[in-house]
Amino acid sequence: MAKIKNNPALFGASGKFGDIMVFRQFKGKTVLSYNTEKTEELTEKQLAVKDRFNEAVIYAKSKTQDPIIKAEYEARMGDKFTSAYSVAVADFLRVPEIRNINLVAYNGQAGDKILIRAVDDFKVVSVSVLITNPDGTVIESGLAVLTDNGMDWEYTATVTNPTYLGDKIRVQVTDLPGNVVSEERTI
Numbered sequence: 001m002a003k004i005k006n007n008p009a010l011f012g013a014s015g016k017f018g019d020i021m022v023f024r025q026f027k028g029k030t031v032l033s034y035n036t037e038k039t040e041e042l043t044e045k046q047l048a049v050k051d052r053f054n055e056a057v058i059y060a061k062s063k064t065q066d067p068i069i070k071a072e073y074e075a076r077m078g079d080k081f082t083s084a085y086s087v088a089v090a091d092f093l094r095v096p097e098i099r100n101i102n103l104v105a106y107n108g109q110a111g112d113k114i115l116i117r118a119v120d121d122f123k124v125v126s127v128s129v130l131i132t133n134p135d136g137t138v139i140e141s142g143l144a145v146l147t148d149n150g151m152d153w154e155y156t157a158t159v160t161n162p163t164y165l166g167d168k169i170r171v172q173v174t175d176l177p178g179n180v181v182s183e184e185r186t187i
Contacts, residue, residue, distance in 0.1 A: 052093065059177055060088035069176075076122060087122070088177075095179040096120035101171055103187055106157065108164030114155040116144055118173040127153040130170040131161065131187075139167065 024031045042050065064070045064085050073084035073091070081087045102115040118124045127144040139161050144153035161167065164187050172182040 053089075056089045056092035056177075059092045060085045063088045063177075073122075091120075091122040091175070092177040092179070094121045095181050096124050096173045096175040098171055098173055098181060098183045101169065101183060101185055103169065103185065106164070106187065108157075108161040110157055110160050112157040114144070114157070114169065115147075116153045116155065116171050116173075117151055118153055118171075119151055120173075120175040123176050124153075124173055125176055126174045127155075128172045128174075129155040130172075131157075131159075131164075132168050132170070133163075134166050134168070139164075 022033055024033065064073065069088075070084045073087040076087050077084065081090065097119050098116065099119060100115075100117040102117075105113045105115070114129060116127050116129070118127050124146075127146075128141065129144055130141040131139040133139060140157065140159040142155065142158065144155040146152075147154050167187045168184055169187055170182060170184045172180060174180050
């Protein structure tokens with residue numbers, strides 16, 4: 001991509017130049033780049049990516065209409081993004097991540113703690129925990145609470161579970177756009 005500076009003949013130019021080059025206007029500057037038009041049909045994977053991006057655009061348009069959420073996105077713009085809209089698109093396209101499920105303090109007693117490290121490029125809004133017996137019977141479930149460090153979520157057990165060894169714990173993390181990831185561990 002070439003940027004054109006101080007050339008009055010090309011100032012404000014836009015459109016194709018032959019079949020190879022395209023003039024575009026970006027942030028008040030004339031940019032010369034390769035023509036990226038594709039004439040081939042898209043693969044299933046490419047169509048899925050295109051659909052996901054279209055969903056991100058719809059999400060970003062919707063969320064930047066809400067002044068509170070728009071202000072949150074604007075606060076995260078920095079050098080990488082040029083608008084709250086672009087931050088919202090990126091947030092939609094990136095799913096949260098479960099980095100750690102710490103079961104050291106869980107011994108099957110009410111009041112025991114389970115610590116989950118969940119991160120997202122913007123914000124994790126909820127972390128839920130489900131504990132089941134090996135046969136799938138639900139022991140307990142509930143929401144974890146965000147700790148002071150802003151990354152770890154703490155779940156406090158509410159049920160005594162004397163036969164907890166071999167049980168399964170399922171953690172589900174949700175971010176602001178509604179992306180959900182989950183992980184299951186055997187205790």
